[in-house]
Amino acid sequence: MRMRVSADAVGTPLGWVMWAIPAFLFLIGFFHRAAPGVIAHDLMQAFDATGATVGLLAATYFYSYAGLMVPAGLVIDTFGPRRVLAVGGAVMGLGAIMMGLAAGTPALFVGRLLVGAGASVTFVGALKIAAAWFPPTRFGFLAAVTATVGVLGALISTLPLAALVQWMGWRGAFWGVGLVTLGAATACLVLVRDRPPGEATAAPPPRFAAVVAGVGQVLRNPHTWPPCLAFFCLYTVAGNQMLWMVPYLRDVYGFGLTEAAFYAMATSLALLVAGPLTGLASDRIVGRRKAVCLTLSSAQFVLWVVFVATLGVLPPTMLYALLVVMGLAGGAFVLVWPIAREVNPPHLDGVAVAIANFGGFLGAALTQGPIGGLLDARWSGVLVNGTRRYPVEAYRDGFGVCAAFAAAAALICLFMQETYGRNIYDRLRGAEPA
Numbered sequence: 001m002r003m004r005v006s007a008d009a010v011g012t013p014l015g016w017v018m019w020a021i022p023a024f025l026f027l028i029g030f031f032h033r034a035a036p037g038v039i040a041h042d043l044m045q046a047f048d049a050t051g052a053t054v055g056l057l058a059a060t061y062f063y064s065y066a067g068l069m070v071p072a073g074l075v076i077d078t079f080g081p082r083r084v085l086a087v088g089g090a091v092m093g094l095g096a097i098m099m100g101l102a103a104g105t106p107a108l109f110v111g112r113l114l115v116g117a118g119a120s121v122t123f124v125g126a127l128k129i130a131a132a133w134f135p136p137t138r139f140g141f142l143a144a145v146t147a148t149v150g151v152l153g154a155l156i157s158t159l160p161l162a163a164l165v166q167w168m169g170w171r172g173a174f175w176g177v178g179l180v181t182l183g184a185a186t187a188c189l190v191l192v193r194d195r196p197p198g199e200a201t202a203a204p205p206p207r208f209a210a211v212v213a214g215v216g217q218v219l220r221n222p223h224t225w226p227p228c229l230a231f232f233c234l235y236t237v238a239g240n241q242m243l244w245m246v247p248y249l250r251d252v253y254g255f256g257l258t259e260a261a262f263y264a265m266a267t268s269l270a271l272l273v274a275g276p277l278t279g280l281a282s283d284r285i286v287g288r289r290k291a292v293c294l295t296l297s298s299a300q301f302v303l304w305v306v307f308v309a310t311l312g313v314l315p316p317t318m319l320y321a322l323l324v325v326m327g328l329a330g331g332a333f334v335l336v337w338p339i340a341r342e343v344n345p346p347h348l349d350g351v352a353v354a355i356a357n358f359g360g361f362l363g364a365a366l367t368q369g370p371i372g373g374l375l376d377a378r379w380s381g382v383l384v385n386g387t388r389r390y391p392v393e394a395y396r397d398g399f400g401v402c403a404a405f406a407a408a409a410a411l412i413c414l415f416m417q418e419t420y421g422r423n424i425y426d427r428l429r430g431a432e433p434a
Contacts, residue, residue, distance in 0.1 A: 015133035015196075019142065021188045022081065022126035023149045025089045028181050029119030030153030031161075032061060032096070033364075034242035038161045038261055039170040041250065045386040046170075047105050051379070055372025058243045060109055062365035064116035069361065070215065070354045072121040080194040081125040088125070089185025092118025096178035100171040123150070124354070132195040147334055151271045154242060158265035162246075162257045214348045218355055223343035223428055226416040227336040228359035233409035234297070234333045237304070237402045239364030240371050241267065248395045252312045253319075266320050270327025278331035282338070283421055289339050294413040296332035301410050303329055304403035311399065312392040332409070333360070342419035343428060363405075371398045 036043070036058040043049050043057070076084050095114025102108040123146065130142040164173045218224050245267075249260035282292045303326045314322065340356035378394030417424065 018133045018192055019126065019130050019146075021184065021192050022085050022122065022129050023146055024184050025085060025092070025181070025188065026119075026122035026126050026146060027149050027153035027156070028089075028177065028184065029092060029115075029122045030150035031157045031177070032092070032115050032119060033239070034154045034157040035161060037243045037246045037264070038157060038257070039165060039173075040243070040247045041257075041387045042165070042170040043108075044388055047108065048386070049105070051372035051375035051388065051390065052369055053105065053372070055243065056369035057105075057109060057112055058239075059365045059368040060112045061116035061119070062239070062361045062368075064113050065120045066358050066361035066365055068117055068120040069124075069358050070351070073124050073351070073354050076121060076125055076128055081121075081128040082188060082192045082194050084121050085125040085192070086185045086189035088118040088121035089181055089188060090118070092122075093178045093181030093185060094118075096174050096181060100174035100178065123357075129192065129194070143337075145276070148272060148275050151268055151275060155265050155268035155272065157242075158246070158268060159258065159261040162261035166257065214351045215355070218344050218348055218351050221344055223417050224340055224352060224355060226412050227340040227343075228356045230293070230297070230409050230412040230416070231333060231336040231356055231360035232363035233405040233412065234300075234330075234336070234363075235360030236363035236367045236405045237300070237409070238330060238333065240368060240398070240402050243368055244371070244375075244395070244398060247390070248311075248399075251389050252392050252395060253316065263316070263320055263323065266323035267327035267330065270324045271330055274328045274331030275334050278334050279338075282335055287420055288418055289335050289342070289421060290413065290416045290418040293332050293335040293339070293416065294410065296329050297406070297410040297413050300326065300329040300332060301403065301406040304399070304406045308396060308399050308403050311396050332413075336360075338421070339416055339419060342421070342423045343417050343425060345425050346423055367401070367405075371401055374398050374401070 036054060040054050043054055044051075047053070049057075072084070072088075092115050095111045095116075095118060098111030098114065099108055100111075102111060126146050127143060130146065134142055161173065164176070168176065242264075245264040246257070246260045249255045249263055250257065253260075255263065278292060278296065282289045286292055303322065307322060307326065310322075336356050336359075337353045340352045344352035374397045375390045375394040376388075378391060378397060379388055380391055382389040382391075417428065
């Protein structure tokens, strides 16, 4: 299928169509990050799994995602986003179907690994399409909107997924999501174009040696590490909250799946507002990145202390309000990407963002299994319909680790450079001793 459009299409409704299909694939990829939390009890029952097993399964997504994140950028630059996104979507869809068909844990883990691998290209691919189809002055807005679409995916993986699981079972839900993903991948291949026809051909893809040198330069920059490590801590908190909140609400509050998912989605609902507002505040209202990130990270730590101290005690309405406020403070993570970008050479901004992003997913990958192990260590032997039920003490240990990582994130923010929304690499380099 050939699409006859001119370069004048840049920024028009057609540009939104070009962006929307990759963004939808990113939404599905984000959906899968939190989905194991909703079906944790089903997995325990179906595979006689422990909390550590469920945590390791959830982390498997992040292993492949984090490992392929930087290579994904190089492949997209080399072959163009349309084909890479289509292949990634197909891999993600097949992985979801494989999980739904899994007869044992090996197939379940392979399916989850494929889902993470396919999802690794979606964020960068969507931004690459946005950069080609919209004026440069709108790229920041499109990046924020793309991130918000991801949060919408996390929202769908709570109450809507719970309803789908109750209707179709967890296996049927994953088959359905897999088929929808394959359809979106096909639409991407058929409809999406890398850039408007008639536009000047993009610069030749970078040589591998140049990319490696750029990665080394960013890694050697000491100012890269504070945002990277802050995201490691912040996404450790977010990833484990997404995984263990629904089981906590079911085990401690006695909620059913739908009610637990309803409460768990409070944080995602708040993030839909908090993400864009945090970016806007750092861009225009306050005009500072570090100050906003530090303030929100500190607030998040305080809220996590309150949450851990009141586990199983707060009335449901107060718990819901607390989860909403925690979501509002959770918007701090959207600032690690621009900070990392603005302390590195402009021509290496993609590498800088990828490395900062890698830190977050590494945090989730390394901690979800061990936190599940903490829950297992506190398990008193109670089984309900073949599923482990953990006491409040187990969740206090697990969520206490999250509170510690929230504190670490706030401390790391102190070591960030204040960029005021501008690239300050030349200034930083000039301030270094000869």
